[in-house]
Amino acid sequence: MPHPPRLDEQVCFPLYAASRLVIRLYQPLLEPLGLTYPQYLVMMLLWEDASLTVSQIGQRIYLDSSTLTPLLKKLEDKALIVRKRRPGDERVVEVSLTKTGKALGLEAIHIPERLFARIGFPPKEALQLRSSLKRLIARLEMT
């Protein structure tokens, strides 16, 4: 019996809902650092690699310059990063951590465990969920 799509039967909706609900939980943890969740993602990349181009950041978190440019400007206003055109290829903008931005990484160290404690999801299932999501993302990247 064919019928119009039902919310309960979808896979995408729980993805969308869970994503937004978890980001809401992050909020009170990120607020003391003065970061939004997408800003936090960019900072995480830079805490690992202190300098990246806009494109490299975009490839890692699946955002393009139309989203990143304003976001990066906000991080620059907060003095967490600097943006500099690459000498020798002025098309490329290099984003790098400032001392303040690097220091913020230390303040963020306990965020993941605090978030995890709040959710109270079984660690085993969390790991399995993550690996399942990563396989899904790998498939989505192909298309």
Add this chain to the structure above:
Amino acid sequence: MPHPPRLDEQVCFPLYAASRLVIRLYQPLLEPLGLTYPQYLVMMLLWEDASLTVSQIGQRIYLDSSTLTPLLKKLEDKALIVRKRRPGDERVVEVSLTKTGKALGLEAIHIPERLFARIGFPPKEALQLRSSLKRLIARLEMT
């Protein structure tokens, strides 16, 4: 050895990334119906229950009136729904399907399977992912 949070180790990021990537895949399927993804979610609810209040919709998809009001007005502009204050309690707004809106449900019947085909994710793993996400959402709802 404590270190700043790393993107690879997070559970939330794959959630956020997968959600956005899947929504992107929906786009070309929804475009012929003239719907965005969140609008599609609302329509799915109404295809099941032809009349719901703004609050009821919000509870089901975790959005509040500040997001829903403008979205519902757009659906009304497209003549897919009507919004009417409830006689007897003027605080409540009843959202109901128009004939056009109901008819659109038939055009949407094959969207889920077409999307699923595009992703090419093993059905077994998809079901397991969905149930895991639903458990996660249940935990998130408690807080």
Add this chain to the structure above:
DNA sequence: GTCTATCAAATTGCGTGCGATTTAATCGTA
């Protein structure tokens, strides 16, 4: 060397999300 194609960011316009506040209606209780 010039001219076109390509490339990286930036810009623009629109649709969410969401915290915070406002508006209007109803409820509860003295």
Add this chain to the structure above:
DNA sequence: TACGATTAAATCGCACGCAATTTGATAGAC
């Protein structure tokens, strides 16, 4: 039956996301 509390939507301000276009710089073909 007043009147403060509560409730449901709406409004406002700000920060994403993303399609489409623009801007400016470099690369390639001739």
